[in-house]
Amino acid sequence: MHTLKVPTEINLLGHDEQALRLARVYEGMRKAGIEAALVRNLANIYYLTGRIYRGFIYLNPALDGPRYFVRQPNHLTGHGVHMIRKPEEIPSKLAGEGLSHPSSIAIELDSVCYAESVRLAKAMGMQAPETNLSPVMRGARAVKTSFEQELIKRSGVKHSLVYERIPHLYQEGMTDIEFQIEIERASRLEGCLGIFRVGGDDMELFMGNILTGENADTPSPYDFAMGGEGLNPSLPVGANGTVIKPGLPVMVDANGNYTGYMTDMTRCFVADKAREEAVKANQLSIEICKTLAAMMKPGVAAADLYKKAFAMAEDAGMADSFMGHRSHAGFVGHGLGIEINEAPVIAPRSRDILEAGNVIAIEPKFVIPGMGAVGIENTYIVGEEAPAECVTTAPEQIMLLD
Amino acid sequence: MHTLKVPTEINLLGHDEQALRLARVYEGMRKAGIEAALVRNLANIYYLTGRIYRGFIYLNPALDGPRYFVRQPNHLTGHGVHMIRKPEEIPSKLAGEGLSHPSSIAIELDSVCYAESVRLAKAMGMQAPETNLSPVMRGARAVKTSFEQELIKRSGVKHSLVYERIPHLYQEGMTDIEFQIEIERASRLEGCLGIFRVGGDDMELFMGNILTGENADTPSPYDFAMGGEGLNPSLPVGANGTVIKPGLPVMVDANGNYTGYMTDMTRCFVADKAREEAVKANQLSIEICKTLAAMMKPGVAAADLYKKAFAMAEDAGMADSFMGHRSHAGFVGHGLGIEINEAPVIAPRSRDILEAGNVIAIEPKFVIPGMGAVGIENTYIVGEEAPAECVTTAPEQIMLLD
Numbered sequence: 126m127h128t129l130k131v132p133t134e135i136n137l138l139g140h141d142e143q144a145l146r147l148a149r150v151y152e153g154m155r156k157a158g159i160e161a162a163l164v165r166n167l168a169n170i171y172y173l174t175g176r177i178y179r180g181f182i183y184l185n186p187a188l189d190g191p192r193y194f195v196r197q198p199n200h201l202t203g204h205g206v207h208m209i210r211k212p213e214e215i216p217s218k219l220a221g222e223g224l225s226h227p228s229s230i231a232i233e234l235d236s237v238c239y240a241e242s243v244r245l246a247k248a249m250g251m252q253a254p255e256t257n258l259s260p261v262m263r264g265a266r267a268v269k270t271s272f273e274q275e276l277i278k279r280s281g282v283k284h285s286l287v288y289e290r291i292p293h294l295y296q297e298g299m300t301d302i303e304f305q306i307e308i309e310r311a312s313r314l315e316g317c318l319g320i321f322r323v324g325g326d327d328m329e330l331f332m333g334n335i336l337t338g339e340n341a342d343t344p345s346p347y348d349f350a351m352g353g354e355g356l357n358p359s360l361p362v363g364a365n366g367t368v369i370k371p372g373l374p375v376m377v378d379a380n381g382n383y384t385g386y387m388t389d390m391t392r393c394f395v396a397d398k399a400r401e402e403a404v405k406a407n408q409l410s411i412e413i414c415k416t417l418a419a420m421m422k423p424g425v426a427a428a429d430l431y432k433k434a435f436a437m438a439e440d441a442g443m444a445d446s447f448m449g450h451r452s453h454a455g456f457v458g459h460g461l462g463i464e465i466n467e468a469p470v471i472a473p474r475s476r477d478i479l480e481a482g483n484v485i486a487i488e489p490k491f492v493i494p495g496m497g498a499v500g501i502e503n504t505y506i507v508g509e510e511a512p513a514e515c516v517t518t519a520p521e522q523i524m525l526l527d
Numbered sequence: 528m529h530t531l532k533v534p535t536e537i538n539l540l541g542h543d544e545q546a547l548r549l550a551r552v553y554e555g556m557r558k559a560g561i562e563a564a565l566v567r568n569l570a571n572i573y574y575l576t577g578r579i580y581r582g583f584i585y586l587n588p589a590l591d592g593p594r595y596f597v598r599q600p601n602h603l604t605g606h607g608v609h610m611i612r613k614p615e616e617i618p619s620k621l622a623g624e625g626l627s628h629p630s631s632i633a634i635e636l637d638s639v640c641y642a643e644s645v646r647l648a649k650a651m652g653m654q655a656p657e658t659n660l661s662p663v664m665r666g667a668r669a670v671k672t673s674f675e676q677e678l679i680k681r682s683g684v685k686h687s688l689v690y691e692r693i694p695h696l697y698q699e700g701m702t703d704i705e706f707q708i709e710i711e712r713a714s715r716l717e718g719c720l721g722i723f724r725v726g727g728d729d730m731e732l733f734m735g736n737i738l739t740g741e742n743a744d745t746p747s748p749y750d751f752a753m754g755g756e757g758l759n760p761s762l763p764v765g766a767n768g769t770v771i772k773p774g775l776p777v778m779v780d781a782n783g784n785y786t787g788y789m790t791d792m793t794r795c796f797v798a799d800k801a802r803e804e805a806v807k808a809n810q811l812s813i814e815i816c817k818t819l820a821a822m823m824k825p826g827v828a829a830a831d832l833y834k835k836a837f838a839m840a841e842d843a844g845m846a847d848s849f850m851g852h853r854s855h856a857g858f859v860g861h862g863l864g865i866e867i868n869e870a871p872v873i874a875p876r877s878r879d880i881l882e883a884g885n886v887i888a889i890e891p892k893f894v895i896p897g898m899g900a901v902g903i904e905n906t907y908i909v910g911e912e913a914p915a916e917c918v919t920t921a922p923e924q925i926m927l928l929d
Binding site: 129130131137166167171175176177178179197198199200232234235236237238239240241242243254257259302303306309310313314316318319320322326327329330331332339342343344345346347348352354356357358359360361384385451452463 | 531532533539568569573577578579580581599600601602634636637638639640641642643644645656659661704705708711712715716718720721722724728729731732733734741744745746747748749750754756758759760761762763786787853854865
């Protein structure tokens with residue numbers, strides 16, 4: 126008999142790290158008046174256990190820990206693990222431990238589909254779903270623990286290494302997609318997991334977004350900062366086969382998921398000499414990033430960060446091309462971690478207030494018609510004091526392609 | 528002013544192709560007693576328009592065509608296109624056209640989250656969501672039009688070309704992931720879109736699954752045919768860095784999305800000579816595929832296909848390793864097209880009955896402990912008569928790595 130070599134313990138985080146995360150979730154539940162909850166979303170299960178499984182986590186702060194109801198895989202072990210085939214088995218499994226559950230159980234109503242939400246509510250003895258756990262989980266995950274910050278820093282190191290290699294991946298005459306494929310390969314060889322985890326069901330992207338020339342000004346359906354036609358109407362974003370022309374900027378926003386926790390970074394490259402307009406816009410982007418980093422500390426309103434960025438663009442006479450030209454993204458930054466679109470959101474009407482431990486990508490980008498997209502993006506960890514720590518360290522100037 | 532060069536017409540399918548698809552959806556709505564519906568799911572929007580946008584399609588067979596409510600992008604045109612910021616604007620936009628809507632509107636309750644389903648129902652004047660459109664869309668999409676079949680065949684041609692090149696991508700001493708990265712690059716250079724579209728929210732995969740050695744027997748949380756530890760606990764499936772050893776099979780199940788419509792194909796490779804046990808299992812897999820292809824025609828029960836496959840594995844004394852060893856997948860095949868997990872499902876308790884136009888991947892695979900995974904997978908188009916047409920044409924024997 127061959128022994129299974131992978132760890133089987135349900136909690137890969139260790140007791141202390143899990144306790145830190147649970148404390149945040151329980152505090153959120155308390156504030157929302159939630160006694161108990163079922164977690165089903167894969168990103169939330171990963172947050173609470175350090176691993177992905179299909180099933181549920183039953184959270185009740187009155188108990189000695191979570192209960193894990195696992196549909197798949199079949200090899201997990203540890204305190205509170207129950208194998209189930211369907212959620213209707215949960216109450217009897219709890220009863221088997223001598224546990225009852227409150228009459229109302231919160232569910233992740235922003236991610237679980239209607240049909241399954243109703244089924245889960247009934248399985249737990251409710252007439253219908255009542256309370257939404259999603260905002261609690263979103264709030265908890267917005268503040269990263271030291272260990273999570275460490276995973277983000279590790280992604281940042283590898284991500285930055287790959288970006289420093291990008292100039293050497295270029296060959297004259299390449300199209301945007303050919304260039305992108307070499308960046309993808311370099312990223313994967315450096316350990317990039319490839320997968321681009323995004324919350325919700327209406328954002329899709331493969332391994333990143335490379336834009337040059339007119340294509341940068343094609344509006345895309347997705348709520349990303351930049352657009353592009355893409356290679357096929359089934360995925361209308363990013364590179365579209367444009368040949369990279371000397372003097373035109375190439376914006377590279379490539380996947381930074383090396384550890385399960387992502388960094389987000391954008392840099393621009395150019396074959397031959399960048400035009401003055403591009404250099405100027407890129408410099409403005411760098412200055413906006415620096416200014417926002419210097420502002421980012423606990424208590425600052427996300428909306429004020431956006432307003433500052435927009436004002437700087439306006440002062441430079443670049444408001445029309447800020448965050449797009451034919452179509453404008455409604456934000457200049459976003460939280461990230463397990464997923465690319467976490468809290469806080471740096472947008473004009475955001476109500477988010479920064480906290481220490483937030484991890485935020487700032488991406489002031491400009492689309493210059495006929496030329497392309499220009500600007501940088503960095504990932505910052507918000508500390509107790511400003512400035513926030515930048516974890517994406519590749520050179521910020523427009524880099525020359527070899 | 529630079530002119531936008533991408534097509535702006537909302538319906539990229541053309542009138543006739545869209546009419547064929549609408550007829551299937553309307554027939555499903557009629558059978559389910561649904562008068563009108565809102566489509567929101569991106570894969571369903573792509574099915575009905577040939578493009579992706581964020582927003583809704585209002586379907587009412589009594590009208591002269593769909594109404595398109597578009598949040599993003601902002602450049603779409605055509606009959607029935609309305610730009611909106613939020614779904615609450617839909618009734619007044621309809622009223623502006625002189626249209627009222629029925630009191631009950633079906634929603635995709637298997638994919639839209641609870642919170643948004645409730646919001647949509649209220650926006651359309653309902654107390655709560657009532658009727659589920661998801662099964663109607665799933666049923667419609669299960670039977671592909673000639674044009675959809677053409678896109679699948681085109682994916683099959685490119686997918687097969689890449690597989691024939693795989694032996695040349697190997698270098699002695701490679702790990703499974705290094706090998707996979709070269710396959711990814713070759714696929715992308717051939718036009719693979721990379722994205723692996725999957726329905727539901729609990730299956731995740733990057734560009735495919737490469738398995739060799741012990742790793743093939745690691746159960747994964749996802750409902751795929753095969754498992755594997757993966758590179759990181761945040762994505763526990765597939766290659767884990769195992770060095771490819773001479774004599775041990777390497778199973779390659781790589782992304783076949785070249786046109787927005789996917790093919791699914793698996794082949795095995797070996798450096799040096801494959802062991803007899805692997806050759807025998809691969810031959811059994813080939814025979815199961817042939818037998819099922821010869822059975823696949825309209826009216827055949829999907830469950831009977833599964834039973835035949837299982838019986839053949841049992842007769843060969845291979846039941847224990849059929850579709851896994853430590854953990855067994857509960858199916859031997861699945862519909863596919865825009866997403867990798869469409870109807871019908873080839874499983875023991877499936878109630879699906881085959882129809883002409885179904886596109887089905889058949890993947891009888893075996894996990895041999897200590898050695899790896901063996902078997903093939905082909906994509907078939909079900910016609911009026913058996914056998915079904917195989918569109919994945921790479922050689923089926925275990926191929927020798929150069």
